Amino acid sequence: MSATQQVLATGRPVAGRGRRPPWRWRLHGSDFTWALAFVVPYAAVFLAFAVYPIAYGLWMGREPALYGRLLADPHYPRTVINTLVYVGIGVNVTMFLALLLSGFFLRRRWWIRPLLVIYLLPWALPAVPAFLSFHWMLIGEQGLVDSVLRELFGIDGPIWFNNRGLALASNIVASIWKWMPFWTAIFIAGRMAIPPEIYEAAAVDGATGTRRFVHVTFPLLANVYLVCTLLATIWTLGDFSTVNFVSGGAPARSTDVLATLGIRYALDFAQPELGAAAMLSALPVLIPLVIVLMRKAQATGVQL
Amino acid sequence: MTALPFASPARRRLRRMAGDAAAALLGVVLLIWSLAPVYNMLLIALDQEGDNEFSGDIWPPEPSLDSFRAVWTQGHWYLEHIWNQFGNSLYVGLLTMVLTVLIASLASFAVGRMRLGKARMLTSAALFTYVLPSSFLAIPFVRVAYSYGLSDSLWAVIAAEVTFATPFAVLILLQYARLLPTELDEAARIDGASPARIYWHIYLPLMAPGLAAVGTYALLLAWGEYLYQYMLLSSTRNWTVAVAIEQFWDSDEAPWNYMMALAIMYALPPIAVFFALRRYLAAALGLGGVRR
Numbered sequence: 256m257s258a259t260q261q262v263l264a265t266g267r268p269v270a271g272r273g274r275r276p277p278w279r280w281r282l283h284g285s286d287f288t289w290a291l292a293f294v295v296p297y298a299a300v301f302l303a304f305a306v307y308p309i310a311y312g313l314w315m316g317r318e319p320a321l322y323g324r325l326l327a328d329p330h331y332p333r334t335v336i337n338t339l340v341y342v343g344i345g346v347n348v349t350m351f352l353a354l355l356l357s358g359f360f361l362r363r364r365w366w367i368r369p370l371l372v373i374y375l376l377p378w379a380l381p382a383v384p385a386f387l388s389f390h391w392m393l394i395g396e397q398g399l400v401d402s403v404l405r406e407l408f409g410i411d412g413p414i415w416f417n418n419r420g421l422a423l424a425s426n427i428v429a430s431i432w433k434w435m436p437f438w439t440a441i442f443i444a445g446r447m448a449i450p451p452e453i454y455e456a457a458a459v460d461g462a463t464g465t466r467r468f469v470h471v472t473f474p475l476l477a478n479v480y481l482v483c484t485l486l487a488t489i490w491t492l493g494d495f496s497t498v499n500f501v502s503g504g505a506p507a508r509s510t511d512v513l514a515t516l517g518i519r520y521a522l523d524f525a526q527p528e529l530g531a532a533a534m535l536s537a538l539p540v541l542i543p544l545v546i547v548l549m550r551k552a553q554a555t556g557v558q559l
Numbered sequence: 560m561t562a563l564p565f566a567s568p569a570r571r572r573l574r575r576m577a578g579d580a581a582a583a584l585l586g587v588v589l590l591i592w593s594l595a596p597v598y599n600m601l602l603i604a605l606d607q608e609g610d611n612e613f614s615g616d617i618w619p620p621e622p623s624l625d626s627f628r629a630v631w632t633q634g635h636w637y638l639e640h641i642w643n644q645f646g647n648s649l650y651v652g653l654l655t656m657v658l659t660v661l662i663a664s665l666a667s668f669a670v671g672r673m674r675l676g677k678a679r680m681l682t683s684a685a686l687f688t689y690v691l692p693s694s695f696l697a698i699p700f701v702r703v704a705y706s707y708g709l710s711d712s713l714w715a716v717i718a719a720e721v722t723f724a725t726p727f728a729v730l731i732l733l734q735y736a737r738l739l740p741t742e743l744d745e746a747a748r749i750d751g752a753s754p755a756r757i758y759w760h761i762y763l764p765l766m767a768p769g770l771a772a773v774g775t776y777a778l779l780l781a782w783g784e785y786l787y788q789y790m791l792l793s794s795t796r797n798w799t800v801a802v803a804i805e806q807f808w809d810s811d812e813a814p815w816n817y818m819m820a821l822a823i824m825y826a827l828p829p830i831a832v833f834f835a836l837r838r839y840l841a842a843a844l845g846l847g848g849v850r851r
Contacts (some may be wrong), residue, residue, distance in 0.1 A: 289669075289673070289753070289754040290673040290754070293666065293673070294670070294675060296661070296662045297663070297665070297681070297725060297729065300662060300721060300725060301684055303703075303718075304703070304719065304722040305691075307703055308696045308699040308700045308702075308703045309696065309699070311699040311703055312696060312699035315702075356589075359582070362582060367586075370589060370590065372834070372837070373590060373594065374589055374593050375833075376597065376830070377596075379829060379830045379834070380829075381782065381785075381801070381825065381826055381829055382783060382785060383805065383825075384600065384804065384823070384825060384826045385596055387819075388600045388819070388822070391815065392596060399598075399599045399602065432592070432593075432596070436593075486690065489690055490692055493691075493694045493695050495694040495697075495785075496785055496786065514694045514695070517694075517695075518694070518698070518786070522790070527698050527701075527702070531699060534694075534695045534698070537695070541695075545690055549683070549686055549687065549690065553683075553686075
């Protein structure tokens with residue numbers, strides 16, 4: 256058994272995590288009433304503004320005929336494909352690059368810290384201004400991207416939102432830009448929680464560079480990586496702002512995702528039932544993801 | 560460094576230099592990548608006509624602050640109520656912050672310190688709401704808000720933001736509370752203090768850093784959220800800034816420099832808060848961050 260395996264086999268040292276305190280507050284009589292009273296506000300908000308809307312949404316989408324109308328709308332199947340592409344590519348590229356960059360940001364160079372601060376800027380920026388700016392960067396000949404291409408390289412840039420593929424790619428790039436910093440920060444924290452002894456042991460065994468990443472870092476981060484990817488998948492599935500502001504569905508509503516299509520049915524066509532049905536049609540994917548994520552998060556003790 | 564035991568020192572040095580150069584290159588790429596949209600916003604806002612054409616100059620030759628002045632003086636019919644709308648955004652943000660801190664700290668106290676039975680149910684409920692994509696609930700939420708008599712009301716927005724901010728707040732506070740010693744609670748119990756007194760005099764002061772982190776999180780969430788504010792608010796007076804920016808986007812003949820100036824002014828407060836508290840937030844949120 257190598258030194259690395261020995262260290263790994265002794266289990267992951269839990270760094271500074273508090274254990275359950277041995278003393279228990281015994282609840283009886285008035286204390287129990289107090290405790291209940293303290294939970295009431297949370298329970299009330301949860302019931303009134305989460306459970307009731309969920310139930311109401313399910314009720315709105317109860318008619319099977321709605322789903323027939325969805326399928327009859329040529330926009331719908333295209334939207335489903337867009338959603339799959341947007342989520343599938345967007346999330347995986349984001350997470351993978353974030354994992355690699357988290358290693359980059361742990362290098363010891365004087366410029367790494369200031370760079371990290373600037374790199375986190377997209378995360379701090381509210382979504383509306385950020386995505387509006389993306390839209391105007393790609394608006395066409397006068398957009399920043401195309402004018403830079405023309406001035407510096409003499410290339411005539413494409414009209415991004417006239418082409419479905421390019422518009423979809425723009426949405427994906429904007430989503431990566433906005434969310435990669437957040438996940439990078441999470442992975443930096445994850446990497447910093449790995450005790451240095453493990454790396455020292457790995458170095459003794461000759462694992463450095465790529466091999467250290469593949470055989471030591473990644474296995475230790477795998478759980479966090481999985482939970483984060485599931486979480487990012489669910490959130491991106493429900494992402495409205497990116498597509499709404501970057502491509503706005505252009506060209507000709509061919510880059511809509513389920514979230515934007517549902518809202519459009521509800522507001523532009525005044526058919527909230529159809530909108531609710533469009534979003535409910537994501538449930539067969541959403542429910543398993545939520546169940547797996549909640550199990551995984553509770554079982555492995557990954558803290559959300 | 561011992562990966563290549565037979566490499567000569569010169570070769571090793573060469574490899575190191577190549578590695579440094581590659582890292583510096585990646586650094587430059589990341590810098591441009593992160594700043595390009597921000598730069599674009601400034602470029603448009605500083606242009607007199609709201610053009611964003613890049614003409615070879617990195618800094619616009621004739622920058623003009625007209626657009627910022629227009630926003631400041633409400634000098635366009637799109638901007639008529641802009642200070643009112645900034646006020647609304649702040650109102651929603653602050654109330655969301657206060658209510659989130661209050662509700663989440665009470666719940667975390669009952670579950671984490673008083674060990675109310677069936678606590679798992681509450682944490683599961685919190686986790687479930689946290690995980691759910693909020694946009695999928697928007698359409699029924701609007702109907703539900705109407706049924707509560709909250710049409711075109713800032714309180715409907717506050718309710719929505721609190722609903723989506725409290726779950727994460729509860730989870731973070733439960734994590735944070737585990738690090739505190741229980742001896743103080745015990746001593747106070749023996750002295751006959753009521754749970755309410757313990758909550759107020761012991762729990763809240765001890766939890767201050769966690770509460771600050773959670774409050775900041777709620778404030779930034781409510782300030783930056785868009786979909787619910789857009790769907791729940793209909794009259795111009797009640798709009799928040801996020802919705803006010805959107806009207807420019809919907810029109811074909813809007814002054815884009817005004818829009819970008821407004822967008823920058825809207826983005827500055829959260830960026831300031833974020834960077835001022837970044838160390839502190841990282842420490843407090845790191846406790847409950849997705850992390851092992």
